[in-house]
Amino acid sequence: xxxxxxxxxxxxxxxxxxxxxxxxxxxxxxxxxxxxxxxxxxxxxxxxxxxxxxxxxxxxxxxxxxxxxxxxxxxxxxxxxxxxxxxxxxxxxxxxxxxxxxxxxxxxxxxxxxxxxxxxxxxxxxxxxxxxxxxxxxxxxxxxxxxxxxxxxxxxxxxxxxxxxxxxxxxxxxxxxxxxxxxxxxxxxxxxxxxxxxxxxxxxxxx
Amino acid sequence: xxxxxxxxxxxxxxxxxxxxxxxxxxxxxxxxxxxxxxxxxxxxxxxxxxxxxxxxxxxxxxxxxxxxxxxxxxxxxxxxxxxxxxxxxxxxxxxxxxxxxxxxxxxxxxxxxxxxxxxxxxxxxxxxxxxxxxxxxxxxxxxxxxxxxxxxxxxxxxxxxxxxxxxxxxxxxxxxxxxxxxxxxxxxxxxxxxxxxxxxxxxxxxx
Numbered sequence: 001x002x003x004x005x006x007x008x009x010x011x012x013x014x015x016x017x018x019x020x021x022x023x024x025x026x027x028x029x030x031x032x033x034x035x036x037x038x039x040x041x042x043x044x045x046x047x048x049x050x051x052x053x054x055x056x057x058x059x060x061x062x063x064x065x066x067x068x069x070x071x072x073x074x075x076x077x078x079x080x081x082x083x084x085x086x087x088x089x090x091x092x093x094x095x096x097x098x099x100x101x102x103x104x105x106x107x108x109x110x111x112x113x114x115x116x117x118x119x120x121x122x123x124x125x126x127x128x129x130x131x132x133x134x135x136x137x138x139x140x141x142x143x144x145x146x147x148x149x150x151x152x153x154x155x156x157x158x159x160x161x162x163x164x165x166x167x168x169x170x171x172x173x174x175x176x177x178x179x180x181x182x183x184x185x186x187x188x189x190x191x192x193x194x195x196x197x198x199x200x201x202x203x204x205x206x207x
Numbered sequence: 208x209x210x211x212x213x214x215x216x217x218x219x220x221x222x223x224x225x226x227x228x229x230x231x232x233x234x235x236x237x238x239x240x241x242x243x244x245x246x247x248x249x250x251x252x253x254x255x256x257x258x259x260x261x262x263x264x265x266x267x268x269x270x271x272x273x274x275x276x277x278x279x280x281x282x283x284x285x286x287x288x289x290x291x292x293x294x295x296x297x298x299x300x301x302x303x304x305x306x307x308x309x310x311x312x313x314x315x316x317x318x319x320x321x322x323x324x325x326x327x328x329x330x331x332x333x334x335x336x337x338x339x340x341x342x343x344x345x346x347x348x349x350x351x352x353x354x355x356x357x358x359x360x361x362x363x364x365x366x367x368x369x370x371x372x373x374x375x376x377x378x379x380x381x382x383x384x385x386x387x388x389x390x391x392x393x394x395x396x397x398x399x400x401x402x403x404x405x406x407x408x409x410x411x412x413x414x
Contacts, residue, residue, distance in 0.1 A: 025232030114385040115322040119311050164398045171378025178321040191371045195401050
């Protein structure tokens with residue numbers, strides 16, 4: 001047995017990888033403990049349940065995504081829509097990396113857990129809702145900047161467009177996963193910015 | 208025990224409802240047999256596995272969706288984009304109905320199974336891919352008509368926009384499920400038509 005000080009971290013890391021590659025339901029605590037090289041009895045010293053581990057896994061994925069995708073996209077001197085574009089491209093790149101690492105297109109770790117658990121587990125659902133809200137706020141701020149810079153029209157509801165963009169990214173990652181084709185994510189991702197362009201034919205169709 | 212002639216149908220119906228309300232993994236064959244009032248031994252007379260039942264459940268959901276959402280939206284004298292709008296509104300209405308029936312926003316039965324099973328089960332993944340392709344073809348035809356009618360610009364790749372719209376709908380249903388809020392689906396759904404409007408800032412951001 002390795003030293004115990006990083007036991008919790010190894011459990012979270014093992015679960016994050018296994019669940020992302022397969023599914024939450026398909027991988028149980030025993031297998032996670034095996035991969036993490038942790039005795040099953042020790043698991044419950046750190047987590048009261050598999051669901052509690054799921055919340056820690058969500059936080060880990062978000063910290064990673066923030067470091068590797070969000071911060072690099074927000075840094076630099078690109079225009080607001082240029083930074084949104086960099087964010088979308090960064091997500092596409094991450095799909096490529098995780099597919100190489102896991103052997104199949106794994107989809108979004110947040111979307112996957114949302115689908116599997118949100119009608120079953122309140123704590124996981126709430127943590128994911130917090131995360132999606134956080135992602136929406138990042139995008140809303142960028143869209144507000146884009147309006148200020150005259151890159152998109154003033155009359156858009158930036159918070160609603162941000163929510164639509166987060167939804168679109170989730171849907172693209174889902175379709176890319178089901179097609180098991182990285183290029184689906186990489187080709188469709190940039191179209192998210194079209195959601196910021198109001199006007200026909202939406203309103204025409206609704207009229 | 209009721210007569211056996213509709214046993215298969217009762218199993219498919221029970222599984223469709225239970226999986227949609229909770230998840231594929233959360234509901235096993237025993238519970239499905241209980242709800243369908245079928246002996247577990249009889250289950251394997253009709254289906255070799257839970258996965259094989261999943262394929263039948265997907266077909267059942269699609270037949271329902273086609274009857275209740277697609278056909279009504281395609282009928283009538285609306286313009287091509289008006290018909291796309293009716294399709295999107297029909298999906299929003301269905302979310303309302305299924306939420307009333309199941310007690311929580313259940314998300315998309317296809318997207319749910321795609322997330323849960325596409326990295327695990329090839330047969331389910333392929334059936335869903337067939338379905339998504341079919342949905343994309345319906346939308347591509349409508350978008351081609353919209354181009355012909357001058358409702359959207361000629362220079363769009365209608366097949367790609369159709370794929371983006373299917374992805375967007377899946378993402379909106381996922382977000383609506385995680386928020387457990389029908390209004391998320393109903394408010395965001397119409398924005399799908401914006402994906403058919405090319406131009407800035409997508410291309411500006413990409414340049």
